Amino acid sequence: xxxxxHKPWRQRPEVLLMLLALAxxxxxxxxxxxxxxxxxxxxxxxxxxKGLQESIREIPGFIAFGVVFLLLLIHEQRLAIISLFxxxxxxxxxxxxxxxxxxxxATFVMSMGYHYNETVQQSLQLQWLEKDTAPExxxxxxxxxxxxxxxxxxxxWFLWEVMGFDYKLLFLIGGGATLAVTLICWLAFPRFEQPxxxxxxxxxxxxxxxxxxxxxxxxARRQIFIVFAAFMLVDKFGLEVHKVAGLLLAxxxxxxxxxxxxxxxxxxxxxRSALIFEYCGLMLIFTAYAFVDHVWIAVxxxxxxxxxxxxxxxxxxxxxxxxxxxxxxxxxxVAFSINHIAAVTIPVILGPVYVYNMMAVFLIGTxxxxxxxxxxxxxxxxxxxxHETLLKVKAVPQPAE
Numbered sequence: 449x450x451x452x453x454h455k456p457w458r459q460r461p462e463v464l465l466m467l468l469a470l471a472x473x474x475x476x477x478x479x480x481x482x483x484x485x486x487x488x489x490x491x492x493x494x495x496x497x498k499g500l501q502e503s504i505r506e507i508p509g510f511i512a513f514g515v516v517f518l519l520l521l522i523h524e525q526r527l528a529i530i531s532l533f534x535x536x537x538x539x540x541x542x543x544x545x546x547x548x549x550x551x552x553x554a555t556f557v558m559s560m561g562y563h564y565n566e567t568v569q570q571s572l573q574l575q576w577l578e579k580d581t582a583p584e585x586x587x588x589x590x591x592x593x594x595x596x597x598x599x600x601x602x603x604x605w606f607l608w609e610v611m612g613f614d615y616k617l618l619f620l621i622g623g624g625a626t627l628a629v630t631l632i633c634w635l636a637f638p639r640f641e642q643p644x645x646x647x648x649x650x651x652x653x654x655x656x657x658x659x660x661x662x663x664x665x666x667x668a669r670r671q672i673f674i675v676f677a678a679f680m681l682v683d684k685f686g687l688e689v690h691k692v693a694g695l696l697l698a699x700x701x702x703x704x705x706x707x708x709x710x711x712x713x714x715x716x717x718x719x720r721s722a723l724i725f726e727y728c729g730l731m732l733i734f735t736a737y738a739f740v741d742h743v744w745i746a747v748x749x750x751x752x753x754x755x756x757x758x759x760x761x762x763x764x765x766x767x768x769x770x771x772x773x774x775x776x777x778x779x780x781x782v783a784f785s786i787n788h789i790a791a792v793t794i795p796v797i798l799g800p801v802y803v804y805n806m807m808a809v810f811l812i813g814t815x816x817x818x819x820x821x822x823x824x825x826x827x828x829x830x831x832x833x834x835h836e837t838l839l840k841v842k843a844v845p846q847p848a849e
Contacts, residue, residue: 461576461640462585464525464633466592468569471532471629473597475539476562477700478622480674481604481693483542484682486615490546497548499799502675505555506792509563509667512784515571516650518564519777524646525639528568532630535561540623543616563784571780574768575642582768586761587711594703600625601697609690646777656779658826658837659767660786662723665820666763667787669730671794672813673753676802677737681750684806685743695747699754710758714765720827722762727821729756734813738806766827770836 457463487493487501518527538558545554577585600622607613607621681687687695714722733753740746771779802809826837 458636459638461572464637464640465569465573465576465589467629467633468528468532468565468572469589469593470596471626471633472535472562472565472569473593474600474629475536475558475622475626477597477600477696478604478618478625479539479542479558480678481601481696482608482615482618484679485688485692486543486546487551488682490615491548491551493548494803496799496803498675498679499795499797499802501552501555502671502795502799503792504552505559506671506788506795507556508560509784509788510792512563512567512788513650513778513781515564515567515781515784516778519646523639524568524572524642524777525637528565528572529630529634531561531565531568532626532633533561534558535565536623536626536630537561538623539626540620542623543614543619546615563788567780567784568777570764570784571646571777574764574771574776574780575644575646575773576640579765579768583715583761583765584708584711586764587708587714587758590707590711590758590761591704594700594707598697598700598704601693601700604693605690605697608693644773644776646774649778651775651778651782653775655833655836656767656771658823659763659770660783661823662763662766662820662827663783663787664790665816665823666760668790668794669734669813669816669820670787671790671798672734672810672816675795676798676806676809677750677753679802680737680806681743681746685746687743695750699751702751702755703758706755707758707761711761714759714762718829719762719766719769719831720824720829722759723766723824723827724821726756726759726762727817727824730817731814731821734810734817737810737813738808766831769831770833772833 484498487498491497493501515527522530535558538554538556538561542551542554542558545551573586573589574582603621604618607618613621681692681695710722729752733749733756736749737746740749767779767783768776798809798812801812826839828835828838
């Protein structure tokens, strides 16, 4: 794929990757931007219902290993586009179900499209991008996604505060925008062949154990941010729709600027340094969440927390360096499932805890970041097959069957 820059845009797989990255937040960012206010104001959610909803949302991520079996029937590129279509439909219909079970069902449909699309996108990125330039290209892809999300959050503020649109119409616009870009991805691009034929069975390898462990802990800490930090801003501090949209817009604008630079940081200093930096920062942020009593301090912490999401580039390129080329697709599915073991259980367990002791939820997040930090110290400075961790150096393994 290294010479694709000289080809027309329709024949460049990295352009398709960027369009896929753009399409996802057009609906998902709309959903994230207004779902807390919608469920609190129109459905009467408390922390308990919110926790259950988030666990339902994460179930498709838990069964993301099913991508491996779908690849027996559907080409990866086509599966990504079908998943985007399901995502757009799920978001578009959310506003038509202002009741608890309607929200749960729409959430599951939306999430099925989102998680399967994310799984396939990650696989395609690791297959189509060159290892030497992958961190920087992934940073650009993250920035494109942030641009799409920024457009959505600016639109939420304008359409809600200025135009007076209701929740139903906002969900419909977000879902429809994803469907429009999905159509372009379907019609404008040829089918790109994979550099290496992917294994179409479940892959669990002992030498990937550190990647699996980091992935599991990442799913755990991510829920503290997505579920409880975001819900706290509405539940405890009463942020209104347009203010939440403004905050999320600011986050995405920062990500647009920072993501390419974070990609260069990962390329220059390596995955080990990037991950250690991430988890040290998260320990401080989660501890501060537990004691915050001022809305603007909470907003600042939320923005800092969001910045660290771009460092997920380091996790992807770490696996790209240690993994067999034929394992990219099956391991992407398995990794999403491992990530979501924690994601499915933590919201429903910590939802009642949040109701009775909000501080405890965020201190648990601090402990999770500390465990991740310990694991990050086991990442080699130059990871490669046979040198996946610092605990044991093995001979270079044979290619995957």
